[in-house]
Amino acid sequence: MPELTYIQAISDGLRQEMRRDQRVFLMGEDVGVYGGAFKVSLGFQEEFGPWRVIDTPLSETAIVGGATGAALMGMRPVAEMQFADFISCAWDHLVTVAAKQFFRGRTPVPIVVRLPSGGGFSGGPFHSQNPESSFAHIPGLKIVCPATPHDAKGLLASAIEDPNPVLYFEHKHLYRRIKGEVPEERYTVPFGQANVHREGEDAVVVTWGAMVHTATDAADELAKEGTEVEVLDLRTLIPWDREKVLESVRRTSKVLVLHEDTRTGGFGGEIAATIAEEAFEDLDAPVMRVAAPDTPVPFSPPLEKAFIPQAEDVLQALEELVAY
Amino acid sequence: MAVREAEPVGSLQEVKEAGLDREDLLGMYRAMLITRGIEERGHILYKQGKIPGSFYTGRGNEAAAVGVGSAMGPNDVGTPLHRDMGVHITRGVDPWRIFAQYMGREGGPTRGRDGNVHMAMPELGLHPMVSHLPAMLPVATGMALAFKIRNEKRVALGWFGEGAAARGDAHEAMNMAGVRQLPIVFVCDNNQWAYSTPTYLSFPVEHIADRAAAYGFDGVVVDGTDVLAVYREAKRAIEKAREGGGPTLLECLTLRMEGHAVHDDAFYVPKEMFEQWAAQDPIERFRSWLRDHAELTDEEDDEIASSVKRTLNSALEQADESPLPDPAGLEAGVYAAPEDLDTPHHK
Numbered sequence: 076m077p078e079l080t081y082i083q084a085i086s087d088g089l090r091q092e093m094r095r096d097q098r099v100f101l102m103g104e105d106v107g108v109y110g111g112a113f114k115v116s117l118g119f120q121e122e123f124g125p126w127r128v129i130d131t132p133l134s135e136t137a138i139v140g141g142a143t144g145a146a147l148m149g150m151r152p153v154a155e156m157q158f159a160d161f162i163s164c165a166w167d168h169l170v171t172v173a174a175k176q177f178f179r180g181r182t183p184v185p186i187v188v189r190l191p192s193g194g195g196f197s198g199g200p201f202h203s204q205n206p207e208s209s210f211a212h213i214p215g216l217k218i219v220c221p222a223t224p225h226d227a228k229g230l231l232a233s234a235i236e237d238p239n240p241v242l243y244f245e246h247k248h249l250y251r252r253i254k255g256e257v258p259e260e261r262y263t264v265p266f267g268q269a270n271v272h273r274e275g276e277d278a279v280v281v282t283w284g285a286m287v288h289t290a291t292d293a294a295d296e297l298a299k300e301g302t303e304v305e306v307l308d309l310r311t312l313i314p315w316d317r318e319k320v321l322e323s324v325r326r327t328s329k330v331l332v333l334h335e336d337t338r339t340g341g342f343g344g345e346i347a348a349t350i351a352e353e354a355f356e357d358l359d360a361p362v363m364r365v366a367a368p369d370t371p372v373p374f375s376p377p378l379e380k381a382f383i384p385q386a387e388d389v390l391q392a393l394e395e396l397v398a399y
Numbered sequence: 400m401a402v403r404e405a406e407p408v409g410s411l412q413e414v415k416e417a418g419l420d421r422e423d424l425l426g427m428y429r430a431m432l433i434t435r436g437i438e439e440r441g442h443i444l445y446k447q448g449k450i451p452g453s454f455y456t457g458r459g460n461e462a463a464a465v466g467v468g469s470a471m472g473p474n475d476v477g478t479p480l481h482r483d484m485g486v487h488i489t490r491g492v493d494p495w496r497i498f499a500q501y502m503g504r505e506g507g508p509t510r511g512r513d514g515n516v517h518m519a520m521p522e523l524g525l526h527p528m529v530s531h532l533p534a535m536l537p538v539a540t541g542m543a544l545a546f547k548i549r550n551e552k553r554v555a556l557g558w559f560g561e562g563a564a565a566r567g568d569a570h571e572a573m574n575m576a577g578v579r580q581l582p583i584v585f586v587c588d589n590n591q592w593a594y595s596t597p598t599y600l601s602f603p604v605e606h607i608a609d610r611a612a613a614y615g616f617d618g619v620v621v622d623g624t625d626v627l628a629v630y631r632e633a634k635r636a637i638e639k640a641r642e643g644g645g646p647t648l649l650e651c652l653t654l655r656m657e658g659h660a661v662h663d664d665a666f667y668v669p670k671e672m673f674e675q676w677a678a679q680d681p682i683e684r685f686r687s688w689l690r691d692h693a694e695l696t697d698e699e700d701d702e703i704a705s706s707v708k709r710t711l712n713s714a715l716e717q718a719d720e721s722p723l724p725d726p727a728g729l730e731a732g733v734y735a736a737p738e739d740l741d742t743p744h745h746k
């Protein structure tokens with residue numbers, strides 16, 4: 076099986092979907108001639124032509140609203156935001172139109188919005204955000220946050236196949252840093268199935284996206300002291316795999332919820348509440364949370380480092396949790 | 400109402416009529432040199448790994464930025480963008496603050512909270528842009544609205560790129576400003592590229608300024624490499640707005656002389672286009688105008704160049720002495736307290 080980087084896996088998956096289904100097309104800013112700001116669609120316009128790889132004006136509303144309209148007419152649009160942060164410009168179309176069209180009119184809106192998200196390289200307040208929790212609060216949207224090349228490809232295929240609007244968060248800090256084996260043939264990774272990224276019995280970290288790797292680094296460090304922590308990668312937030320989370324909590328009885336997004340109103344709160352409701356009796360310690368502080372994402376390296384949860388922060392929290 | 404294509408500026412007499420004396424002209428020249436100097440040094444610092452994140456320059460836009468910035472009155476306000484370093488310089492920002500901003504230091508206007516040109520000094524009448532383009536246009540419109548409500552003879556300037564003109568924010572801002580005849584000038588930095596996107600994929604008419612007619616105000620296209628023509632047109636538009644004549648859309652036509660940001664080699668821009676516009680470099684152009692019309696001598700020019708160099712050297716030193724921000728202060732800066740309202744703007 077070939078080894079691909081996370082970003083290659085996304086390109087590979089998208090290319091494969093576009094080859095097998097004529098209805099799939101890509102649109103966004105600089106996705107054609109330039110191949111996208113991160114080069115996910117490099118060479119796509121040569122292969123698929125300018126009407127399936129569409130360079131749009133700087134117009135997030137028209138991109139997402141337009142994707143919705145094309146989907147209603149039977150297409151399978153994949154819309155790229157240059158950075159996830161810019162999805163705020165298309166909030167209305169996603170939240171007001173795409174998310175509610177099926178509920179009202181029984182007309183599905185099968186669109187995928189690709190969202191390069193996350194920090195770690197001094198992108199500052201507008202090129203680093205992880206806005207998944209804001210959208211998790213909107214019934215009608217599905218939310219996908221792959222952490223590995225394998226899942227990046229398989230979840231993209233599922234997202235394109237899915238009859239609903241799907242927000243596909245691709246973490247920029249994983250793009251070229253994370254490599255893994257990716258099957259050449261097409262496959263799907265189903266939504267709502269968490270993956271045990273690292274096994275362990277002493278506690279569990281529930282997380283997603285780039286934090287899967289941060290948690291794993293912390294767990295590997297802790298293993299040197301003989302403590303084995305499971306890292307459970309949710310892979311998708313809407314829907315999320317309650318059963319697997321509750322099963323892990325029951326088995327390990329100690330849980331840390333970790334995310335890169337800010338703390339208040341973050342999706343971690345939803346997970347913690349569900350554990351409190353469903354598995355209170357199984358807990359040997361209060362549910363812990365590690366998340367970014369409630370500030371915009373800062374630019375300067377020491378500030379950004381303090382903002383984004385680091386492996387040391389997770390390690391420290393896990394030590395406390397295990398010792399509880 | 401067709402757009403007006405502005406004439407170039409000819410003689411010193413004409414310039415004097417526009418209210419500029421020789422000192423002003425040399426000040427503008429110096430501001431353009433400092434602007435370019437800061438960005439050139441920033442570029443080097445970036446390549447040396449001393450500037451985190453990404454790095455943008457406004458090479459080719461120095462005349463447009465300095466020309467408009469110089470035409471602003473002392474109490475006017477604006478929201479310049481990532482190609483408009485010259486506006487900050489013209490309004491008087493100390494260059495060391497910009498280097499400190501680039502390097503994420505405590506001494507930068509955003510104190511390391513944000514990077515590159517995402518900064519401005521409100522005490523100089525400038526408010527920092529956000530990345531989301533052109534989100535500052537409705538904000539500038541609101542500034543103009545405040546002036547109108549309070550009957551103040553002040554003008555707001557909102558900058559936007561020709562690419563970002565495609566977003567709804569531009570339409571809403573201009574429409575509201577037109578409806579209420581607000582004292583605002585919309586300045587379009589038309590550098591012909593929006594990242595890799597050429598103008599014909601951004602808008603289907605010849606000029607962004609063509610749109611002004613639809614909002615009930617004037618549109619003007621000016622050669623953005625001609626600092627004096629930009630100044631004259633900006634001055635007209637600003638004074639018109641000040642006197643109750645409503646908005647103007649001023650389109651400054653230039654070429655973005657580098658990639659979108661440092662990482663981008665601009666392979667998609669035709670070579671001839673670069674060559675053509677390099678021949679009308681705004682600084683070279685102004686220098687030869689000053690030689691021909693304002694008796695700029697080689698000695699004087701050298702003197703200006705070395706004083707600019709000294710300014711930048713010491714700015715860089717001072718910025719380098721500024722510490723990195725302390726993470727302990729991060730969370731304290733999110734919400735304003737009542738005493739934070741104690742600024743010139745809120746009185």
Ligand SMILES: Cc1ncc(C[n+]2csc(CCOP(=O)(O)OP(=O)(O)O)c2C)c(N)n1
Binds near residue numbers: 655
């Ligand atoms: C709403 C929004 N979408 C995307 C971007 C990413 N982006 C940054 S600059 C840029 C091109 C802007 O072109 P233009 O408005 O012509 O300004 P220029 O950079 O050429 O000065 C893009 C697409 C952004 N900043 N804001």
Ligand SMILES: [Mg+2]
Binds near residue numbers: 589591
């Ligand atoms: Mg442009």
